[in-house]
Amino acid sequence: MPTKMETKKVVIAGGTGFIGSYLAKRFTEKGYTVHIISRSKKHLNWKETEKVINAISGAELLLNFTGKSVDCRYNYKNKWKILTSRTESTLHLHKLVAACPIPPKMWFNSSTATIYRHSEDRPMTEDEGEIGTGFSVHVAESWENAFFSKELAHTKQIALRIAIVLGKGGALVPLKALTKFGFGGKQGDGNQMVSWIHIEDLYESIHFLQHLENPAKIYNCSAPNPLRNDSFMRELRSSMHVKIGIPLPKKLLAFGAFFIRTEPEMILKSRWVLPERLLNAGFEFKHKEITKALTDLKT
DSSP states (O other): OTTOOOOOOEEEETTTTTTHHHHHHHHHHHTTHHHHEEEOOOOOOOOOOOHHHHHHHTTTTEEEEEOOOOOOOOHHHHHHHHHHHHHHHHHHHHHHHHHHHOOOSSEEEEEGGGGGGOOSSSSTTTOOOBBBOOOHHHHHHHHHHHTTTTTOOOSEEEEEOOEEEEEEEEEHHHHHHHHHOOOSOBBSSSSEEEEEEEHHHHHHHHHHHOOOOOOSSEEEEEOOOOEHHHHHHHHHHHHOOOOOOOOOOOHHHHHHHHTTTOTHHHSOOOBBBBHHHHHHTOOOSSSOSSSHHHHHOOO
């Protein structure tokens, strides 16, 4: 237990990215001492085993958002890095937690809503969702399997299946760039569902689950009102006051994705995910509707 002179600790592995840096800022504002584990010399380095164990020991929260960005071409080298950067860091954290004199109270490990199948017919919930197939799903399953490979007696473990996170960075950056130059129309046939979550609600959901008495092991982190791609892009155009939105058919998307070094799946897969467990537990989303969420992110 922390002494009276110590503040409560939060440790964020992969805390230098878009999501991690936001969470670090918010928890610091809450009065927590935040330790970030990364490859940067500015923070705790993964190789500094003793220092990392000391930081994790007695922490209120351990948050793991480590992993190579999936915004790249899926060649063999990138696929291997995407997979191993997630699974190996998670397994390594298991060793570090096991070595802690005082285990952290809770460990939140990032996962992804991409674990569910392409769905245009019905929403995917934690209890009724169907796991999909393909490389991205394999990564998600392997990531969760690594996380739950060892049950920790004194640390609650929660996997967060996170939808597209909307904030001042991340996925909105390329979408806004397309929209700005007039290519903000529907992508593909526009029928694929877009599940999203405002980054503030992601933070608040973690804070909410932190204080939940008997949390489940898996939660969908997504706003309760997903929408189809054509509607999402229309809302984005409206928020940016862009009148023209040229559609991007599948063939053109595949061609463009090759040149910007990414994969069409990032846009074309239908992710229809609902946060059933969060809602049933009483969590109240601040940003339920895409219109208000995009308006908030402009300020």
